[in-house]
Amino acid sequence: MKYDAIIMGAGHNGLIAASYLAKAGKNVLMLEAADEIGGATASVKAFKEYEARLSRYSYLVALLPDQIVKDLGINFETLSREISSFTPYVKDGKDYGLHISRIWDKETEESFKELTGSDDEGKAWQEFYSEVEKVAQKMAPTFLEPLRTRSEMKALIGQDKTWDYLIEKPMSEVIKTKFTNDIVRGVVLTDALIGTFVSADSIQSNICFLYHLMGNGTGEWKVPRGGMGALVKELERVATSLGVHIKTDSEVNQIVSTADGVSVQTSAGQRYEAEYLLSNAAPAHLDRILGKKSKDSLPGSQLKINMLLRKLPRLKSGADPKKAFAGTFHINESYEELERAYVTSKNGQIPEHAPSEMYCHTLTDPTILSEELSEKGFHTLTLFGLHTPAELFEKDNAEAKKIAQQRCLDALNTYLLDPIESVLAVNSDDSLCIEVKSPLDLEKDVRLPSGNIFHQDLNFPFKEEGDTQVWGVETDDPRIFICGAGAQRGGGVSGIPGHNAAMAVLAKG
Ligand SMILES: Cc1cc2nc3c(=O)[nH]c(=O)nc-3n(C[C@H](O)[C@H](O)[C@H](O)COP(=O)(O)OP(=O)(O)OC[C@H]3O[C@@H](n4cnc5c(N)ncnc54)[C@H](O)[C@@H]3O)c2cc1C
Structure with missing residues (x-):
């Protein structure tokens, strides 16, 4: 049997991609290497003698757009x-x-x-975050649309001074200019460093900061009711009710892509065929399976x-x-x-x-x-x-x-x-x-390369002029897409790459 799409990995993004595709009438198979689905969004009874289900890896939600929750009818609540x-x-x-x-x-x-x-530092705080929120309100809705170019995004935001310090100059500059107190400066900086092993002088810290402040146009980090496991459970319900087939203990270790479709094989020797393959696994894992060299990325550092x-x-x-x-x-x-x-x-x-x-x-x-x-x-x-690299x-x-x-x-x-x-x-x-x-445990437990919680370095949520990507999920193989955190506008519990990869596949007809 040939599927319309096979999804390699059943993290939350894969489940969201699968649900959008199935809702559009596609026949979808998910192959998950682990014995449980969810990837880095999991709740576990970490201490066997106690009835406490902890979000073992990720724990707060800001980036999951309300639009995705509504589109898929996900019954999931986050608490302020x-x-x-x-x-x-x-x-x-x-x-x-x-x-x-x-x-x-x-x-x-x-x-x-x-x-x-x-009162000066408090006033600076309010002013800074209100400028950032204005950017968030314009930028966040674009995450579920085709990528804009840098100049298109700058025009949309229309706050040139804020753009300059959030995008063009390293975080160290704005933090040192706007704030004088070392503790206040640090509280601002942390959002630029979560899971990102850089100094405040690196532009990579700006990217991390943006993702931490943009979610749903407010950047508010909320507690998932019932823990991260509640989200996965609900996504599983939605996906399977739409007819998605999910197989656990099914590590994909071979992918062959031709003009006619994609064929994948699991380590147990099972073979499946599809029109398209969506990788929820980190790009480094996809590259390894395809025998390609991966681009360099920062190590996990948390x-x-x-x-x-x-x-x-x-x-x-x-x-x-x-x-x-x-x-x-x-x-x-x-x-x-x-x-x-x-x-x-x-x-x-x-x-x-x-x-x-x-x-x-x-x-x-x-x-x-x-x-x-x-x-x-x-x-x-x-x-x-922070700052405990692999x-x-x-x-x-x-x-x-x-x-x-x-x-x-x-x-x-x-x-x-x-x-x-x-x-x-x-x-x-x-x-x-x-x-x-440690980051090494994360690599072993949930296959995060060097424990990088974002699968690979985060990118700005826009493309550079001349880049031909449409959704930021494309690879150089027209039959293979990234539907996980490693996509552009990926990283975090957002479902955004899952949604965008599904849109890219549906655009193919
Ligand atoms: C400690 C920690 C704390 C974090 N805290 C937060 C937080 O509070 N809020 C937040 O928004 N984000 C947080 N993150 C980041 C967030 O959890 C991830 O970016 C997000 O879960 C990625 O989701 P995903 O679905 O793209 O991929 P993953 O959750 O990584 O799922 C990928 C799946 O693919 C499977 N897979 C890999 N290779 C194969 C293969 N060859 N064949 C089949 N299956 C395969 C894996 O087993 C896995 O299940 C945190 C991450 C960590 C590790």
Whole structure:
């Protein structure tokens, strides 16, 4: 039997591509290498003795366009966090925290003033993010349209000064021009570095920043109700109800493309034929199977630590933990600390003052815990460490993870009255409920090349003049498309490349 399309990989993007194609009447087969679907969007019971389903890899959603949810009838809810971030700091030997509400309020204003001594930095903050939001409102809707060129996008945005500092000049320039405080500068910079191993002086940081601020025209990062697994479950329901066939334990290891179609073979020796192949796997994996050389990409550079707590720890600053941990909790992420950590890692060392950020999803969505754990006051914590590239783990993954974990926890403990270890849930063998994933683990577990969470380097969401791509999903083989994070405008839990690859195939008739 010949399918209209075969999708290699069943991550969320593959499921979205499959659903759009099936909705348009196409016959679609998905082949997933792992024994479960979902890729980097998965919820798991990470600690067997406890009924807590953690988003093991990705955890927040901003980039998934409402349009896709509506088009496919995806029954999936994301929840706002009232508090955007909390950054603990020490001034004159005393502990404080920079509190930033999602919507600017008196508490945020006072907190900026307490840190900086005046209203200027708070005003600069509001002005900067309102300019960025105006760009987001114009740029985000284009993500589901054919690619515009750089000049077309610039004309559409129509804010030349903002364009200049967001697109043309490295993030370091705008951050240093607009803000004076090292902690405030750092909070801005983190969005330019998540999963991206560069200095603020690299344009790659601008691209990362754009993707973190553009989602749905607001850039608001929300908590998926029920965890990332709820999204995958729902996408599976939608895809299969539209007639998509999904086979797990089916790693594609051979692809032959001719004028008549594409033929793929799995490692178990099964062969399938289709008109088109869509790769949800990273471009480096597709290239390897096709015997082609891949383009260079940055390594993954994040440490993911998942924890289950018996209770929230108290803070030295006296801030209410239910508020401090409700948003993004920044640790050692001042501008100077981030830049220093980058240089240290670049020189092959794990940073002593490890920068990271943390999230407590159960404060927004307790449904990922059983009622019993919820009632007892249990919580989950997700820590995302920055500037810990794959190379640091290559010699001895287990030992490097131990060091990196300890440095992250020590950094966190600087601000806690109750050391984090004292509030972690404990297994019956006395081990603590904490799991650590290095970039190498991500490569092994979910096939992210060198643990790169975006599959490969992110690109600006427009094309350069003369580029013939239409959707940013095309390859040099007219029968093969990229439908995963590695496409242009890919990266993150967005479904955008899935949608766009489906549109590219449907345009072929
Ligand atoms: C630790 C971590 C935290 C993150 N946090 C966030 C976040 O909070 N918010 C956010 O938006 N994004 C986040 N991301 C990024 C986001 O998860 C990914 O960019 C996104 O999940 C990619 O989705 P995808 O469907 O394109 O690919 P994937 O989820 O990577 O799925 C690809 C699938 O292809 C399969 N595959 C690969 N090769 C083959 C083959 N040869 N044959 C068959 N199948 C194959 C894989 O097994 C996998 O299931 C995070 C990622 C990580 C790792």
